[in-house]
Amino acid sequence: MVWAHIGLERFSHPVHFRGPVTVEGGSGRLIDGRAKPFASIHPETLSQLSILERPMAVLTIENYASFNRQVREIEDGSLVVYIGGFPAAGVTLPLWLNPA
Secondary structure (H helix, E strand, O other): OHHHHOOOOOOOOOEEEEOOEEEEEOOEEEEEOOOOOOEEEOHHHHHHEEEOOOOOOEEEEOOHHHHHHHHHHOOOOOEEEEOOOOOOHHHHHHHHHOOO
8 A cells, every 4th residue: 555655554543441351472461451440452462362251241432531431430340342433334234234
């Protein structure tokens, strides 16, 4: 692509979350999702994410201020994930066509 050729590359935003999940690496636990106020990982490391225990609930939040407030108040074992606004049509369309 032309942009990458001139040094303007697009990189994915980190994934912010708080809850009973962890990221494991070759040297052991890299990130504990229960860290306060929250933890962040790059999307390239999502394959290393695992669930420590079944969350009481999963809450996705689009507003960053609301996410920050919720992760500071939550203490019930829920998993809270900041999704940064509405997902793109390319992400949601397959979900509508093939619901689980």
